[in-house]
Amino acid sequence: MxxxxxxxxxxxxxxxxxxxxxxxxxxxxxxxxxxxxxxxxxxxxxxxxxxxxxxxxxxxxxxxxxxxxxxxxxxxxxxxxxxxxxxxxxxxxxxxxxxxxxxxxxxxxxxVRPDIALPDYDGLEVTVDATEVTEEQLQSQLTTLRERFAVLKPVERPVQAGDFISLDLSATVDGEAVEGADATGMSYEVGSGDLVDGLDEAVTGASEGESRTFQTELLAGEYAGSSTEVTVTIRGVKERELPELDDDFATTASEFDSLEELLEDVRERLDRGARLNQFNQARERILDSLIEWIDVPVPESVLDSEVEAREHRLFRELERLGLDRDSYLESLGQTEQEYRDELRQLAAKALRSQFILDTVINAEQIGVEQGELMEQVIGRAQRAGLSPEVFAQQISQGEGLASIMADTLRGKALNFLLEQVKVVDAEGNAVELALPRRPEAAAEADDAEADDEAEGVEEGAVAASADAGGSDARGAAASDTATDTDGSDAVAGDVSVSPAPNA
Missing domain, CATH: 3.30.70.1050 (Trigger factor ribosome-binding domain)
Structure with missing residues (x-):
């Protein structure tokens, strides 16, 4: 041949x-x-x-x-x-x-995967936020902790933001009661905005026993999209009373014996969070810089497949939550075309990032040791709530293990890049990143980054799925294509022709 x-x-x-x-x-x-x-x-x-x-x-x-x-x-x-x-x-x-x-x-x-010429790493610099823990951040954390141990006390005054109220609800459309839309004795935090649009405005200033009516639009059910008249009756008003910040509170809310020890622990946690944020920012920004520096063409067929895979994940999540696409787009404030354009941009960026990292893997001969792969499998099994044995059986069917290996390799390649480039804060001070000791932490960041469209679901008041695992140009993006870098596993089952000429 x-x-x-x-x-x-x-x-x-x-x-x-x-x-x-x-x-x-x-x-x-x-x-x-x-x-x-x-x-x-x-x-x-x-x-x-x-x-x-x-x-x-x-x-x-x-x-x-x-x-x-x-x-x-x-x-x-x-x-x-x-x-x-x-x-x-x-x-x-x-x-x-x-x-x-x-x-x-x-x-x-x-x-095919494009040939990419990597730039000189010495010329790259990325800027991240400083890690200084402010007094405002410290107080915010303490307030959140105090709220967990707060008590609710009845008050005799009009409702205001932050109050907890007991209420009755009913709704009608054109004078007809909406089945399933009534509630009695429901507890609600005023200002949370997680029940019915317009409710916060309607109850603010109302007193116990008072009823108010307002117009809203139902997002789901038989009357989805219809203008609805909602009546709310205030049955009780309580306010949250926070505990005093003292040694007794520290003993109750933590394992520490004094407020001073608790404050020091909160500061340390904030500092670790800031350093992790620096690391994640650097990861994202080094890829953004490389995408700007390098011309990385993306095959249209692969991009189409990646967009389709992301659409499919979104559809499954909306279906699971009982939401329709129109309501979801409305929650995002986007038209169908705006959503598709953004999704395509995100998919193209993810693929370009993959191509760049795969080039680094090959150029630097980055590999994965058996122990690293096992850490990945065990970590993902824990997050999925499964035993490592059951999880391993599941991923052995299909390309699950190959996908985990690809994620691990790319995480290591990204860490390698971060060790080569100069990282500074907004004032130009050099930053020494706290790189994760395990590649799993890097792969987790890839999971979140690869599913930006799923984050949009969360922003639209929908719990996003953690399905992604960073769809691979060789996996979800092109599920019928080769998976090995030498093309040795190129699909054969799709290679067929019509009757041969002159046979």
């Missing part, structure tokens, strides 16, 4: 493969054996029909077509290996020439 590669664009190549007829003979023989089992001919047992009878019944062209279709995946995969093609999509295959006894010549056009 002879194969030649022609570059059509930075992300697409054309393979021309010539196969001598002698190399097809084994496939022709296999085709005769297969058809001999499938074809019923009077006087012959299944599998015992002679080739000359099959030629008479089916025609030599049918035999050759069967042989070519079964052999093409093998010849295509051999050509991919020989020419070292880094495949990202199923091939488009066409027969150039073939006749009985003559060589088979076919072409295969396929999207």
């Amino acid at each position: 002879k194969a030649t590669k022609e570059t059509l664009s930075p992300t697409r190549v054309k393979l021309t493969v010539e196969v001598p007829f002698d190399e097809l003979k084994s496939s022709v023989d296999a085709a005769y054996r297969k058809l001999a089992r499938d074809v019923r001919v009077s006087g012959f047992r299944p599998g015992k029909v002679p080739p000359r009878i099959l030629d008479q019944r089916l025609g030599r062209g049918t035999i050759l077509e069967e042989a070519i279709n079964s052999a093409l995946p093998r010849f295509y995969t051999d050509a991919v290996r020989q020419e070292e093609v880094d495949v990202l999509s199923p091939p488009e295959v066409g027969i150039s020439s073939f006749s009985d006894g003559a060589p088979l010549v076919f072409t295969a056009e396929v999207d």
